[in-house]
Amino acid sequence: MSVAELVAGLRASRGFLHKTDIAGVVDALARRLPRGARDLDQAVALGDDCAALAEGDGYLLFAIEGMVSDFVDAMPWFAGYSSVMVNVSDIYAMGGRPLAVVDALWSPGLGAAEDVLAGMAAAATAYGVPIVGGHTNTRSEAAQLAVSIVGRAKTLLSSFHAKPGDRLMMAADLRGRFEEPYPFWNASTGAPPERLRGDLDVLPHLAESGLCDAAKDISMAGALGTALMLLECSQVGARIDLERIPKPDDVPLSRWVTAFPSFGYLLSVREHHVEAVQALFDERSLACSVIGVVHAPRQVILHRREETAVLWDFEREAFMAGEGDSERPAMQPPDDALPATR
Numbered sequence: 001m002s003v004a005e006l007v008a009g010l011r012a013s014r015g016f017l018h019k020t021d022i023a024g025v026v027d028a029l030a031r032r033l034p035r036g037a038r039d040l041d042q043a044v045a046l047g048d049d050c051a052a053l054a055e056g057d058g059y060l061l062f063a064i065e066g067m068v069s070d071f072v073d074a075m076p077w078f079a080g081y082s083s084v085m086v087n088v089s090d091i092y093a094m095g096g097r098p099l100a101v102v103d104a105l106w107s108p109g110l111g112a113a114e115d116v117l118a119g120m121a122a123a124a125t126a127y128g129v130p131i132v133g134g135h136t137n138t139r140s141e142a143a144q145l146a147v148s149i150v151g152r153a154k155t156l157l158s159s160f161h162a163k164p165g166d167r168l169m170m171a172a173d174l175r176g177r178f179e180e181p182y183p184f185w186n187a188s189t190g191a192p193p194e195r196l197r198g199d200l201d202v203l204p205h206l207a208e209s210g211l212c213d214a215a216k217d218i219s220m221a222g223a224l225g226t227a228l229m230l231l232e233c234s235q236v237g238a239r240i241d242l243e244r245i246p247k248p249d250d251v252p253l254s255r256w257v258t259a260f261p262s263f264g265y266l267l268s269v270r271e272h273h274v275e276a277v278q279a280l281f282d283e284r285s286l287a288c289s290v291i292g293v294v295h296a297p298r299q300v301i302l303h304r305r306e307e308t309a310v311l312w313d314f315e316r317e318a319f320m321a322g323e324g325d326s327e328r329p330a331m332q333p334p335d336d337a338l339p340a341t342r
Contacts, residue, residue, distance in 0.1 A: 001254050003242065003302050003309040010311065013258055015183075015221040019229065022320040048159045048233070049090040049217055050151070059156055063090040064148040071182065072116065072143040078179055078186070079145060080119025085188055085262055086217075087149035088127045092200045093217035093265060095207030096153030100132040103147045106140035113138055116145060126193045127200075155207040161214035162234035162268035168292040169274070170223060171281045173199065173263035174248050183222070183255070188262035199263060199284050206280065211273045218264035224257045226266055227292075228300055228312050228319045234268070237314065240292035242304040247287075268294055 001009075010016055050063040065086045072079040084101055091098045103120060107113035113136070124131050129149070162168075176187030188196060206212040216230040223245060231238055247256040263286070269277050274290060281288035298314040312319055 003304055003307045006242075006254055006257075007302065007309045007311050009254060010222070010224060010258065013222070013225075015219075015258055015260075016225050019219075019221045019225055019320045023318055049093040050096070052094060052153065052156055052158075055152070057154070059094075059096070059153045061091050061094050061096045061151040061153055062148070063087055064146060065090070066144075066146040069142060069144060072145050075179065075182070076112070076115035076143070077119040077122075078184070078189075080116035080121075081123040081189060082119075082184065082262075083145055083147040084120050084123035084127065084129065084131075087147050088123075088129055088200070089217045089263070091149060091151035091153075092203040093157060093215055094151075094153055095155055095157035095204045095215070096151040097201075097204055098127070098129045098149055098151040100130050101147055101149045102132060103134035103145065104136075105134065106137045106142065106144040108138075108140060108142065110138045112143060116143070120147070122189075126188070126196055128193070128197060153204065153207065155204075155210075155213075157203065157207045157213060157215040157267075159214065159216050159230045159233035162230060162236055162294050163214075163270075164236055164294055164296040165271065166214070166268040166294040167271055167274050167290045168227065168238050168240065168294055169267045169269050169277060169288060170218075170246060170291045171202075171263075171265045171267065171286055171288040172218070172246055172261050174246065174287045175285075176262065178251075178259070183220075183259045185259045185261040185264075195284075196263075199286060202280050202284060202286075203265065206267070206277060211277050211280075212267050212269050214268035216266050218259075218261055218266060220260050222258040222260070223264065223266065224300075224302070224311060230266055230268065231294070231298075231300060232314055232319050232321055234294075235298065235314075236294050237297050237299040237301070238292045238294045239301045239303065240311075242302055244289050244291045246289045246291075 050061040052059040067079045067083050088098050173187035176185050179186050216226050218226045300311045302309055302311050
């Protein structure tokens with residue numbers, strides 16, 4: 001597959017399309033909210049994995065994830081497990097540590113909900129995060145699941161802090177497998193809980209030690225779609241070397257860059273901190289590599305040897321920023337809070 005063919009496939013992928021839908025949702029909401037309602041920068045602004053509200057000498061983190069209904073129907077246990085796991089990942093992606101989750105579950109009968117609940121309980125146990133309440137309806141015609149989480153951070157990692165000259169790094173746990181036929185790379189359910197928690201704690205350590213201030217967890221948009229989200233928030237671009245992306249040996253690149261890994265992060269790191277960041281992931285036997293360089297032109301360029309293609313040009317089209325966001329040239333968060341997740 002050529003780089004141009006890869007770009008075409010990514011732009012048509014479900015993960016990319018779901019993220020570009022965000023702009024329409026935000027614009028629709030913006031038209032209906034009064035401008036004086038603390039503005040959309042805090043209410044529904046785009047970018048980070050969690051809302052971050054200043055609290056004492058740190059931040060209260062708040063996020064939510066919904067599971068697509070076909071996934072819940074086909075793999076209820078793993079959907080339940082994933083609903084907790086991805087929320088936990090969002091908290092760590094912001095440099096925080098989770099406190100508790102709540103769920104909203106609809107199902108056609110209690111029996112249909114049991115596997116979902118069992119999966120949620122397994123993830124809560126593995127990651128050491130209690131389920132403290134929620135909403136349940138077992139008389140629904142279809143299965144639906146959403147889970148919300150709160151956490152705290154001392155120092156934040158943010159999608160708004162990447163700077164030209166940074167090295168774009170990717171870290172992932174390659175000790176897993178795909179949950180066929182879905183793009184979910186599962187390196188979690190078979191791993192010791194102590195290892196899972198220790199691996200995740202690298203992220204707040206990076207924030208608190210000052211080694212990194214910009215990160216994002218790899219979402220349904222895959223590694224390259226997540227890179228677009230991070231770079232768009234920071235009003236920068238990047239040149240990404242496809243051959244440097246860490247991946248399992250037996251997985252084609254075209255599939256891997258659309259995968260949603262149970263442990264996967266992108267980080268924008270000042271060049272003089274790269275070695276120290278790399279060493280922390282190496283110590284945990286996690287794959288990590290510099291995959292590109294952040295630059296000021298707002299284009300994201302993919303290359304493999306001499307072959308190049310533009311994945312996205314933010315000057316021509318937004319990825320997930322609505323029309324209202326284009327009026328805020330730097331997409332900067334307010335002083336006392338970072339933008340909420342979408």
